[in-house]
Amino acid sequence: MLNSNRIIEICSENVQSYKKIISGINYESKGIFNSEMLLFVSLTKYFSVNLIIESGRANGQSTKIIAECFKNPIYKIISVESNRFSPHVKNSYERLKKYRNLELLFGTSFSLIPELIMEECCILIDGPKTGAIKLAINCMKNPLVKAVFVHDLTKDSNQRITAKKVFNYYFFTDNKDYVTKFKVLDEKCWLDLKRYKKYRNWAPYRRDNKVTKSYFSTLAVFMNSNNAININQYNPKLEDKKKWKHSWSFKYLLNDWPLRIKNIIRYPFYFIFFEKKFGINNKINLILLLKN
Numbered sequence: 001m002l003n004s005n006r007i008i009e010i011c012s013e014n015v016q017s018y019k020k021i022i023s024g025i026n027y028e029s030k031g032i033f034n035s036e037m038l039l040f041v042s043l044t045k046y047f048s049v050n051l052i053i054e055s056g057r058a059n060g061q062s063t064k065i066i067a068e069c070f071k072n073p074i075y076k077i078i079s080v081e082s083n084r085f086s087p088h089v090k091n092s093y094e095r096l097k098k099y100r101n102l103e104l105l106f107g108t109s110f111s112l113i114p115e116l117i118m119e120e121c122c123i124l125i126d127g128p129k130t131g132a133i134k135l136a137i138n139c140m141k142n143p144l145v146k147a148v149f150v151h152d153l154t155k156d157s158n159q160r161i162t163a164k165k166v167f168n169y170y171f172f173t174d175n176k177d178y179v180t181k182f183k184v185l186d187e188k189c190w191l192d193l194k195r196y197k198k199y200r201n202w203a204p205y206r207r208d209n210k211v212t213k214s215y216f217s218t219l220a221v222f223m224n225s226n227n228a229i230n231i232n233q234y235n236p237k238l239e240d241k242k243k244w245k246h247s248w249s250f251k252y253l254l255n256d257w258p259l260r261i262k263n264i265i266r267y268p269f270y271f272i273f274f275e276k277k278f279g280i281n282n283k284i285n286l287i288l289l290l291k292n
């Protein structure tokens with residue numbers, strides 16, 4: 001199985017051609033950074049697969065990089081997005097409509113992706129965030145999947161702790177040597193990120209005023225083989241724990257202002273129970289529910 005040095009070597013072999021391809025691509029919010037996508041592009045080429053599946057498209061930053069790097073019609077690219085009503089749908093469609101070998105699907109990857117694995121492939125997961133490891137495990141049970149890449153696995157995340165227990169062969173783009181070698185690819189991303197108010201104070205190893213252990217969001221690769229997964233080490237509660245705890249920080253109390261705080265005051269115990277069960281992203285409104 002590939003070790004860190006070999007992975008960095010493979011990425012180095014691809015970096016010049018990759019740099020040329022991405023030079024014309026602007027960075028869009030929520031997108032995976034260029035240095036992180038280098039890992040995906042290089043290893044997907046290394047594994048010689050013709051099918052590429054993406055979960056989580058938003059503005060299509062990663063999708064655009066994949067589509068440009070795998071333009072040749074021998075490749076088939078399928079991108080799955082769960083939110084067909086998001087404001088990003090129109091933008092991503094405009095950016096991606098010209099690629100003939102790219103299929104844009106709507107639906108949840110939990111049910112769609114297992115059906116799409118018809119030949120040897122690599123899979124990129126950048127949404128869902130909660131349950132990404134579960135989805136990766138399900139994909140890797142199929143031997144046609146050569147590798148699964150998961151975004152947002154920073155050093156202090158519970159997903160990372162879970163992933164390191166569950167998978168045997170992995171690599172993370174916050175590897176020090178990797179960052180030193182390829183961070184130059186992100187210069188434009190950092191500049192473009194400053195256009196968005198929310199990310200104005202983000203920098204390498206820093207999110208607003210908080211110093212982070214990881215360079216940025218971090219892309220992980222989990223390589224598949226017949227002994228790649230320790231399924232008994234998977235604990236869904238651990239994967240989700242921190243997200244829920246975080247949702248009770250002051251910053252999140254103001255989420256969906258004033259609806260969430262009204263719910264918390266009115267039905268504290270029920271609300272805590274339901275939010276813990278269904279997650280903060282499901283925007284639970286007990287006031288409306290119990291009124292009807």
Ligand SMILES: C[S@@+](CC[C@H](N)C(=O)[O-])C[C@H]1O[C@@H](n2cnc3c(N)ncnc32)[C@H](O)[C@@H]1O
Pocket residue numbers: 029030031032055056057058059060061062063080081082083086107108109110126127128129
């Ligand atoms: C961070 S964004 C993706 C950004 C994109 N990869 C890029 O580089 O521009 C995450 C996306 O995943 C989508 N998502 C969340 N859960 C999903 C699921 N179960 N299946 C498919 N997409 C999902 C969200 O709606 C959101 O648009």
